[in-house]
Amino acid sequence: MRAVAAFTLKEALRRRLVAVVVAVTGLFLVLLSLGVQAEARLGGPAVALLGGVTVVLVGIYLASPLPALLAVLSSAGAISAEIESGAMQAVLARPIGRAQIVLGKLLGLGALLAAYTLVLYGAVLLIAWAAARATLPDAPAVLGLLVLQPLIIVAATVLGSTFLPTLANGAAAILLYGVAAFGGALEQITAFADVHALSDIGIITSLMLPADAMYRRAAALAAQGQAGGLIWRLAGPASGAATPSPAMVWYALVYVAAAVGGAVWIFTRRDV
Amino acid sequence: MEADGLTRRFGRTLACADISLKVPAGGIFALLGNNGAGKSTFVKMLVGLLRPTAGRAQVLGRPAGDLAARRQIGYLPENFRYPDxxxxxxxxxxxxxxxxIAPVRRRARVADALHRVGLGQAGGALVRSYSKGMQQRLGLACALLGEPPLLFLDEPTSALDPVGRRDVREILQALRAEGRTVFLNSHLLSEVEMVSDAAAIIRGGRVAAAGTLAELLGTAHEAEVRLVGGAALEAAVAALAVRWPVRERQAEGAGVRLVVGLAAPEDVADVAAAVVAAGGRLLGLQARTRSLEDVFIELVRA
Structure with a gap:
C-alpha cells in the first residue's frame, strides 16, 4: 500500500496539473496579499470596521475552491485512467490486493491534498497577520474542517473512478461540488428568512457531498464571537450564517469511510 | 497451469467456452486464435484480472489469480501504456x-531486467520519450522481473521491428533453457513455430486443436503434383485420390496441379509410382510439410 501511495504522490507532483495549481495558487496569494495590504494601508472599511477576522474569512472564502479543484482533477482518473491505459493490468497481476491499491491511492492523494490545503491556508493566515495582525480563532478546528473538505471530494471522486470513465467521473465530481456549493449558498438565505425549501435544498446537497458544509462550519467557527464575525454573517451566500451542525461533521467522516469502503468493494469485484 | 472448463461470458457474448488445457512446467506454450477468439480473455482469467463465469483454473498448484499464484508469475498485457x-x-x-523484491536487491534486479530487454541505456529516460517498441520492451522487462517460473506474454512482439522480434525470440529461448514456462499469445505464427514446444488453437472461444507442435504438424505432410496424361489424366487423379486426400485441384493448361495429403514424407515415392501406373505423365512432384499457418488457417476456417 505504501508503494502505491508513494507512486501516486510522485505522479501527482510530476504531472503538469500540480505545477499549474501551484502557479495559480501563487498568483492568488500575491493578489490577496496586495489587496489586503492596500486595504490595511488605507485603513479601509474591511479592516477598520469589520475587524481583522474578516480579512481571514475573505481569504479563506476566496481560497476554498482551489483545494476542491485540485482534489477533483488529481483524483478523477485515480483508478479509471490506469484501467484505460492498461497499466493497471500489470499492477493487478502482482501479489497485491485490490483494496491495497485503492487505499494506497487514497493515502497518496489525501497526503497531497492535506499538505496543499495546510500550506494554502497557512499562507492566507500569514498574509492576514502581516497586513492586519489578524489571527484565526480556534485554528486547529477550523483548519481541520478545511482539510476535511478536499478529503471528502477525493474519497467521492476515487469512488467514482472505480466504475466511471475518467472524463465522466471528473465531470460528475465537478458537477457534484458545484451543486453542493450552490445548495450551501442557498441555505445561507435561511439565516435571514425562514424558507424551508431552501434549507432542505442545502441539507440535501450537503448530504450528497458534505464538502461545502465543512467550509461553512469552518467559516462559522472562525467568525464566532468576533467583532467582524457578526458582519461576516451578513455576507450572504459566502458566509457560514446557517451553520452546519456538529452532526454534519460526523456525517462527513462516515461519508468518507463509506466512499472508501464503496471504492474498495466495487474495485475488488470489477473486471479489468 | 491447468484450466478445467474455463468459461467467460460478456453479456450475450461467449468469449471463452469450456476451455480445458493443461500446460506442463518448462517450455513454451502458444495459444493461437483469430482476433476476438478469446485468447486474451483466457489469459486474463489465469492472472486474476477477470472472473470466470464457470470452470476453474490452477496456476503453479494455486487457484488462478490468488496472491500466492501471482507471486510466481510475470505478465505482459496485450495493450498497455505505462505512466509517461x-x-x-x-x-x-x-x-x-x-x-x-527485497530493497537491497531491487536496484540490481531493475538494472538486470532493463538490460535483458535492451533498455539498459534508456532506463533513465521518461516513458513518454519511448517508441512503441521500447514500451513493449519495458512491459517485457516488467514481466521478467523477479525471475518468475511462469510468464504470461500477450502478443510480446506485436510492436517490435525485426531486430526486436529476434531479441524477444532469443529471450524466450533463454527462458526455456532456464527451465521456466512461457505461456504465449501471438498472431505471429511463423515466430510461434520457431520457438514453441506446444500450442492450442482456439476458435470462437473453444479449443479447436491442442498438442505439441510435432503433433499439430505431424499429419501435415503433403505433396504438390503436376501431371498431364490426355485420356489417362482422370485415371491418374483417381488413382491418387484413392490413397491420399486431394486438398487442392487446379487446371493447368492440358494438365492439372494437385495438392495431396500424405501420411508420411516417404509417401512421395508412392505418389510418383501411382501416377505412372495409372498412365499419367508426371511433370513435377514436390514433397512439403505444411506450416503452422496452414494448419491454423485450415482449423479456423473449418
Whole structure:
C-alpha cells in the first residue's frame, strides 16, 4: 500500500496539473496579499470596521475552491485512467490486493491534498497577520474542517473512478461540488428568512457531498464571537450564517469511510 | 497451469467456452486464435484480472489469480501504456516493490531486467520519450522481473521491428533453457513455430486443436503434383485420390496441379509410382510439410 501511495504522490507532483495549481495558487496569494495590504494601508472599511477576522474569512472564502479543484482533477482518473491505459493490468497481476491499491491511492492523494490545503491556508493566515495582525480563532478546528473538505471530494471522486470513465467521473465530481456549493449558498438565505425549501435544498446537497458544509462550519467557527464575525454573517451566500451542525461533521467522516469502503468493494469485484 | 472448463461470458457474448488445457512446467506454450477468439480473455482469467463465469483454473498448484499464484508469475498485457511521467527505471522499480523484491536487491534486479530487454541505456529516460517498441520492451522487462517460473506474454512482439522480434525470440529461448514456462499469445505464427514446444488453437472461444507442435504438424505432410496424361489424366487423379486426400485441384493448361495429403514424407515415392501406373505423365512432384499457418488457417476456417 505504501508503494502505491508513494507512486501516486510522485505522479501527482510530476504531472503538469500540480505545477499549474501551484502557479495559480501563487498568483492568488500575491493578489490577496496586495489587496489586503492596500486595504490595511488605507485603513479601509474591511479592516477598520469589520475587524481583522474578516480579512481571514475573505481569504479563506476566496481560497476554498482551489483545494476542491485540485482534489477533483488529481483524483478523477485515480483508478479509471490506469484501467484505460492498461497499466493497471500489470499492477493487478502482482501479489497485491485490490483494496491495497485503492487505499494506497487514497493515502497518496489525501497526503497531497492535506499538505496543499495546510500550506494554502497557512499562507492566507500569514498574509492576514502581516497586513492586519489578524489571527484565526480556534485554528486547529477550523483548519481541520478545511482539510476535511478536499478529503471528502477525493474519497467521492476515487469512488467514482472505480466504475466511471475518467472524463465522466471528473465531470460528475465537478458537477457534484458545484451543486453542493450552490445548495450551501442557498441555505445561507435561511439565516435571514425562514424558507424551508431552501434549507432542505442545502441539507440535501450537503448530504450528497458534505464538502461545502465543512467550509461553512469552518467559516462559522472562525467568525464566532468576533467583532467582524457578526458582519461576516451578513455576507450572504459566502458566509457560514446557517451553520452546519456538529452532526454534519460526523456525517462527513462516515461519508468518507463509506466512499472508501464503496471504492474498495466495487474495485475488488470489477473486471479489468 | 491447468484450466478445467474455463468459461467467460460478456453479456450475450461467449468469449471463452469450456476451455480445458493443461500446460506442463518448462517450455513454451502458444495459444493461437483469430482476433476476438478469446485468447486474451483466457489469459486474463489465469492472472486474476477477470472472473470466470464457470470452470476453474490452477496456476503453479494455486487457484488462478490468488496472491500466492501471482507471486510466481510475470505478465505482459496485450495493450498497455505505462505512466509517461515516470522513467523506465522508476516503472520497473515500482513493480519490483509490488513484487516484494527485497530493497537491497531491487536496484540490481531493475538494472538486470532493463538490460535483458535492451533498455539498459534508456532506463533513465521518461516513458513518454519511448517508441512503441521500447514500451513493449519495458512491459517485457516488467514481466521478467523477479525471475518468475511462469510468464504470461500477450502478443510480446506485436510492436517490435525485426531486430526486436529476434531479441524477444532469443529471450524466450533463454527462458526455456532456464527451465521456466512461457505461456504465449501471438498472431505471429511463423515466430510461434520457431520457438514453441506446444500450442492450442482456439476458435470462437473453444479449443479447436491442442498438442505439441510435432503433433499439430505431424499429419501435415503433403505433396504438390503436376501431371498431364490426355485420356489417362482422370485415371491418374483417381488413382491418387484413392490413397491420399486431394486438398487442392487446379487446371493447368492440358494438365492439372494437385495438392495431396500424405501420411508420411516417404509417401512421395508412392505418389510418383501411382501416377505412372495409372498412365499419367508426371511433370513435377514436390514433397512439403505444411506450416503452422496452414494448419491454423485450415482449423479456423473449418
Amino acid at each position: 511521467w515516470a522513467t523506465g527505471a522508476e516503472v520497473i522499480g515500482f513493480h519490483a516493490t509490488l513484487a516484494d
